[in-house]
Amino acid sequence: MNKKTILSVVIIILALVLGWSLFKVYKLKQPFTEPEDITSFESQEGGQQRLAEFIGFDETQKQEFQILETAYRQNIKTLQLKLEEIQSLIMHELQSEQPDSTTLNNFALQSGAIQTSIKQQTINHFLAVKSMCTPQQLKQFTILFSRMEQRAGRRQGGGGFGPGKRKQFKHGQRFVSPDSIR
16 A cells, blocks of 8 residues: 555544544533433423323313323332332342242232233323313324324334434333424
């Protein structure tokens, strides 16, 4: 290789390293935000507010929705904590010298019952929200669920997100802005 080629390669490598370093420094300067407490309405107000506005709730409906949503999130949080506890017990039992398969199977059954309860409460919550809707609001509610179903299909192996593009959702974060779904 001649000197010009070597010099060009070195300059490109230095530019890439410098660009990557600047990106990392910029990324580290981003403010840290505390995780949200999913049991309080205030911490979820943005998503809840967008959902209520998308459906077209009036102020009375928004207040009723806030009460329903807060109770739902508190119940789900309690169940999630129970699931985490069972998961910890499963890990502890698996680490023992001779794990008891009956105990592990019982933990699995308990975990399944809690997951069933979470799903049932989620269904009941959405039915309660749906029952609050006027006929016009039901149209928006249906659009919302159609979009949620489309997004769920993509997350379950439908492809399209690619590395680094898949959005991660915590349990309970169901509303996605209609503008972000295309």
